[in-house]
Amino acid sequence: MPDTLTHPTVTAVTLDLTINGRRQRVQADPGARLLDVLRDGLMLTGAKEGCGAGECGTCSVFVDGKLIKSCLMPAAKAQGAEVETVEGLARTGDLTAVQKAFHKTGASQCGYCIPGMVMAATATLRDNPDADIEEIKERMGGNICRCTGYSKIFEAVEIARDVIAGRLPHTALDPEAVGNSFIGHNTRRLDAPSKVTGRLRYAGDMVMPGMLHMQVLRSPHAHAKIVSIDTTEAEAYPGVHCVLTCDDVPGEDGFGVFVEDQPVMARDKVRHVGEAVAAVAADSVRTAREAMALIRVEYDELPGLFDPEDALKSGAPVIHDYAADNVVKHIPVRKGDIAAGFSAADVILEESFSTQQVEHAYLEPEAGLAYVDHDGVVTVVSPSQNITHHRHMLSHIIAKPINKVRFIMSPVGGGFGGKEDMIYQGMLALAAMKTRRPVKLVFTREESFVASAKRHPSRTRCRMGLTKAGRITAVEFEMLSDGGAYGMSSEGVMRKAAILSCGPYEIENLKVDTKVVYTNNTPSGAFRTFGGMQAQFATESMMDMAAERLGMDPFEIRRVNMMRAGSLTHTQQKLASAAIDRVLDAAEGASGWEKGAPSVRGESRGDLDGPGTRRPCTLGARVRETATDRFRP
Amino acid sequence: MKRKLRGRGVAASWYGIARTATIDRAGAWAELDDGGTAKIVTGVTEIGEGILTVLAQVAAEELGIRPEDVTIGDNDTARSPEAAHAGATRQTYMIGNSVALAAREARGKLFAEIADHWEVSAEQLRAFNGEIWVEDTNKRMTMGEAVARCKARGVVPVGAASFTAHGTGLDPVDGSGSPWQAYVFGTQVAEVEVDTVTGEVQVLGIWAAHDVGRVINPRGVEGQIEGGVAQGLGQALMEEWQTDKGHPVTHGFAKYILPTSLDIPEITSILVEDRDPKSPLGAKGIGEPALVPTAPAIMNAIYDAIGVRMKSLPATPEKVLAALAAKEGAAA
Numbered sequence: 001m002p003d004t005l006t007h008p009t010v011t012a013v014t015l016d017l018t019i020n021g022r023r024q025r026v027q028a029d030p031g032a033r034l035l036d037v038l039r040d041g042l043m044l045t046g047a048k049e050g051c052g053a054g055e056c057g058t059c060s061v062f063v064d065g066k067l068i069k070s071c072l073m074p075a076a077k078a079q080g081a082e083v084e085t086v087e088g089l090a091r092t093g094d095l096t097a098v099q100k101a102f103h104k105t106g107a108s109q110c111g112y113c114i115p116g117m118v119m120a121a122t123a124t125l126r127d128n129p130d131a132d133i134e135e136i137k138e139r140m141g142g143n144i145c146r147c148t149g150y151s152k153i154f155e156a157v158e159i160a161r162d163v164i165a166g167r168l169p170h171t172a173l174d175p176e177a178v179g180n181s182f183i184g185h186n187t188r189r190l191d192a193p194s195k196v197t198g199r200l201r202y203a204g205d206m207v208m209p210g211m212l213h214m215q216v217l218r219s220p221h222a223h224a225k226i227v228s229i230d231t232t233e234a235e236a237y238p239g240v241h242c243v244l245t246c247d248d249v250p251g252e253d254g255f256g257v258f259v260e261d262q263p264v265m266a267r268d269k270v271r272h273v274g275e276a277v278a279a280v281a282a283d284s285v286r287t288a289r290e291a292m293a294l295i296r297v298e299y300d301e302l303p304g305l306f307d308p309e310d311a312l313k314s315g316a317p318v319i320h321d322y323a324a325d326n327v328v329k330h331i332p333v334r335k336g337d338i339a340a341g342f343s344a345a346d347v348i349l350e351e352s353f354s355t356q357q358v359e360h361a362y363l364e365p366e367a368g369l370a371y372v373d374h375d376g377v378v379t380v381v382s383p384s385q386n387i388t389h390h391r392h393m394l395s396h397i398i399a400k401p402i403n404k405v406r407f408i409m410s411p412v413g414g415g416f417g418g419k420e421d422m423i424y425q426g427m428l429a430l431a432a433m434k435t436r437r438p439v440k441l442v443f444t445r446e447e448s449f450v451a452s453a454k455r456h457p458s459r460t461r462c463r464m465g466l467t468k469a470g471r472i473t474a475v476e477f478e479m480l481s482d483g484g485a486y487g488m489s490s491e492g493v494m495r496k497a498a499i500l501s502c503g504p505y506e507i508e509n510l511k512v513d514t515k516v517v518y519t520n521n522t523p524s525g526a527f528r529t530f531g532g533m534q535a536q537f538a539t540e541s542m543m544d545m546a547a548e549r550l551g552m553d554p555f556e557i558r559r560v561n562m563m564r565a566g567s568l569t570h571t572q573q574k575l576a577s578a579a580i581d582r583v584l585d586a587a588e589g590a591s592g593w594e595k596g597a598p599s600v601r602g603e604s605r606g607d608l609d610g611p612g613t614r615r616p617c618t619l620g621a622r623v624r625e626t627a628t629d630r631f632r633p
Numbered sequence: 634m635k636r637k638l639r640g641r642g643v644a645a646s647w648y649g650i651a652r653t654a655t656i657d658r659a660g661a662w663a664e665l666d667d668g669g670t671a672k673i674v675t676g677v678t679e680i681g682e683g684i685l686t687v688l689a690q691v692a693a694e695e696l697g698i699r700p701e702d703v704t705i706g707d708n709d710t711a712r713s714p715e716a717a718h719a720g721a722t723r724q725t726y727m728i729g730n731s732v733a734l735a736a737r738e739a740r741g742k743l744f745a746e747i748a749d750h751w752e753v754s755a756e757q758l759r760a761f762n763g764e765i766w767v768e769d770t771n772k773r774m775t776m777g778e779a780v781a782r783c784k785a786r787g788v789v790p791v792g793a794a795s796f797t798a799h800g801t802g803l804d805p806v807d808g809s810g811s812p813w814q815a816y817v818f819g820t821q822v823a824e825v826e827v828d829t830v831t832g833e834v835q836v837l838g839i840w841a842a843h844d845v846g847r848v849i850n851p852r853g854v855e856g857q858i859e860g861g862v863a864q865g866l867g868q869a870l871m872e873e874w875q876t877d878k879g880h881p882v883t884h885g886f887a888k889y890i891l892p893t894s895l896d897i898p899e900i901t902s903i904l905v906e907d908r909d910p911k912s913p914l915g916a917k918g919i920g921e922p923a924l925v926p927t928a929p930a931i932m933n934a935i936y937d938a939i940g941v942r943m944k945s946l947p948a949t950p951e952k953v954l955a956a957l958a959a960k961e962g963a964a965a
Binding site: 039053106109137146153181354386394407416417499521522524528542543571573576586588589590605615 | 635638639640641642643644645647648650653654656676678680681682683685686689691694699700701703707708709710711712715716717718720723740760761803804805807808809810811812816817818819820821822824826835840841842843844847848850851852853855856858859860861862864865867872873874875878879880881883884885886887889891893896897898899901903905907908914920921922924925928929930933937938940942945946947
């Protein structure tokens with residue numbers, strides 16, 4: 001039975017709704033939100049739950065013609081209302097002009113925000129069929145997309161607007177004709193129709209007969225010894241099928257991308273706030289939550305480490321026994337002789353830079369479904385970015401041969417590296433094995449934030465020597481990163497940061513050290529660029545500072561130093577080709593760059609505000625008042 | 634000082650394609666199927682970047698059919714060959730090339746049968762967009778007919794392939810090594826407007842030139858660049874996961890601020906093709922490299938506008954105002 005609709009201790013309310021033109025009567029928990037009724041009661045899973053707090057827009061639907069966030073509306077408040085969901089937009093089976101335009105422009109990527117985006121775009125054009133681009137942007141400002149950068153979405157809404165208004169022919173929505181090759185052709189995304197209609201089912205949209213629901217008890221402490229865990233009451237709670245702790249792991253416990261230092265659930269101690277400590281599988285999410293509150297964990301708090309510099313001090317608390325110095329990894333790169341390089345320099349610059357911890361913020365929170373099949377194969381369906389490695393790790397965790405472990409990668413609603421870590425699939429597999437029932441887990445947004453890895457924050461010190469002509473003679477580069485509580489991808493991130501550190505320049509003398517340490521902060525892991533961005537932020541800032549000092553144009557100083565065919569990289573690899581010259585030329589030409597040293601010349605530049613720029617944004621000024629303005633209270 | 638000041642900045646970047654400092658590999662199976670369709674099976678899939686469409690284009694090109702005729706099979710460790718992970722800007726390069734090679738093998742089997750049927754050499758055959766023909770003749774049939782003919786002769790046209798990228802590990806002392814066999818380069822220019830009263834920075838334009846090897850799907854590449862720029866902009870100006878003694882402070886979207894439609898600059902993408910000589914497709918990748926130069930280009934533009942060097946990300950309004958105050962204090 002759908003989860004939130006039935007619970008032994010509450011009386012359901014009866015709701016009469018018109019859903020996509022059809023009158024329907026549904027039973028709902030009095031606490032249910034409209035989103036729950038749509039998703040769990042009516043299986044209309046096009047509306048997604050991205051945050052549960054009205055902040056992301058993935059759950060957008062029309063109620064009596066008004067666009068609302070269905071995660072904020074109590075279902076009972078929709079009594080008697082007409083509800084239109086993404087599934088109802090194109091009832092004949094054909095796509096609407098808005099959906100076709102999204103398909104045409106490539107406006108969907110992971111697709112998780114797209115049903116909500118399509119609803120917001122539809123609302124925009126229903127409210128004002130002549131909305132200009134500025135108004136479109138403002139009206140869609142309540143919907144977050146993490147993949148597309150919004151540009152293709154704007155383009156789609158403008159095309160749809162013009163087709164609907166008859167300013168563009170319907171053929172503007174047709175696919176592009178192909179010439180003599182499909183390589184280089186703007187083939188429309190094959191998965192777009194399933195995304196713009198809300199048909200695509202992500203892990204959190206999947207159901208299986210007899211499915212149980214998991215909830216995870218998480219650590220309230222950053223660093224603490226676990227004295228005891230008492231699950232007796234929780235296990236006895238009606239509707240509970242199993243309670244898991246680290247004692248339920250039959251094999252070799254530990255996962256991680258480079259070092260397998262993280263237990264499926266905390267073992268002996270917790271190392272960060274939000275770490276999984278125990279899990280409950282029950283008939284409903286609500287029952288699982290109630291049972292979770294009955295698990296008694298006794299902690300003995302330990303001194304914590306919250307700053308990477310502190311982690312390196314002697315006498316610092318040790319977070320993992322195997323790493324007494326708290327160092328996860330140090331990567332050195334050496335080339336030439338930096339002492340000689342600096343003595344050949346006419347100018348030497350030295351600066352420090354820092355970058356912050358960044359959340360992936362994919363719109364799809366982590367979710368998964370596990371079951372044991374008829375052949376005894378333990379199967380986990382989840383938006384994992386690395387099913388191959390997860391299969392290996394789960395096989396030793398549950399002590400089964402590789403071919404008795406199966407991972408299926410469900411559609412990923414945004415990953416960016418954040419779904420490479422096996423932070424919940426182990427618990428799901430163990431629960432499915434223990435209960436012999438399918439078990440599903442869906443993270444809340446807060447849970448996703450606290451439990452998943454972030455981009456490594458970094459502190460970089462960079463010393464750069466150059467000749468008067470702008471040629472770099474030496475670089476000394478040191479980066480310290482906070483890896484947080486577990487190793488995850490830290491080692492690889494430091495390696496990539498070190499290899500790429502000094503940028504696309506041929507530098508004869510360099511000394512690079514990147515180091516990552518354990519702390520009791522939220523773990524850092526893989527995130528799009530894998531350390532490359534943090535390192536090159538420092539280097540590219542230095543390049544401009546050097547250009548100002550030497551009175552050189554920033555493109556010019558980069559050309560003086562850039563790698564060429566035959567150049568030796570920082571790790572002394574000989575390059576067969578290097579297109580840095582071509583991309584510098586292309587960016588300079590396309591932007592109409594006015595040459596000059598980067599010495600605060602913004603006010604006198606002649607190349608500003610040209611083609612390729614937008615108008616600055618002033619909030620509220622752009623939504624046109626129309627005769628049928630439904631936004632007015 | 635004027636309240637709102639504009640400036641421009643540039644940043645360059647480089648990046649490696651596929652797994653770092655190790656050998657990388659991916660496998661795929663292909664079958665030319667009834668009706669001139671095809672099945673492609675590989676172990677990894679879409680995380681939003683458009684790889685399914687890229688693989689369908691690659692398979693269609695190699696097999697002489699259309700992308701919509703291609704069915705991409707499961708991302709399932711028990712049903713498909715290993716393709717490892719969806720990351721490291723490796724999908725187009727690793728999986729794309731393994732699919733191209735697998736499709737070539739399947740095509741070779743079909744071409745051998747059809748060449749024999751038409752009594753020509755396989756080298757004279759061409760196939761594209763659902764048809765197969767002998768160059769400079771009237772011999773022509775649909776790919777559906779060709780598959781039926783091939784099967785009537787007792788052959789199912791299937792192929793399997795593995796593609797390898799030969800990265801090497803780094804020396805533990807001096808870090809020397811060849812971590813990747815393919816590199817890409819990028820340059821972005823940013824134009825910003827800084828409000829010197831509120832400290833708010835708006836990015837008005839980004840010109841992003843990226844080498845991608847060979848463009849398979851131009852719109853797909855642009856979409857990756859636009860998304861990368863948006864994430865780079867978020868990191869540059871607003872996003873920050875904050876904790877207090879390990880306890881999260883920014884635990885939801887109300888506290889963790891992300892770029893929305895109103896924050897996005899006009900983005901002009903320029904796709905540069907420096908083909909990879911070590912792979913059948915010549916394509917490289919764009920997923921991760923797209924966001925590397927964005928934040929430094931924006932910081933360089935802020936400096937150009939107001940003369941303060943933002944060395945700590947993100948450049949929030951508070952930090953920009955503090956830096957401006959420090960600069961004015963120093964000047965006074």
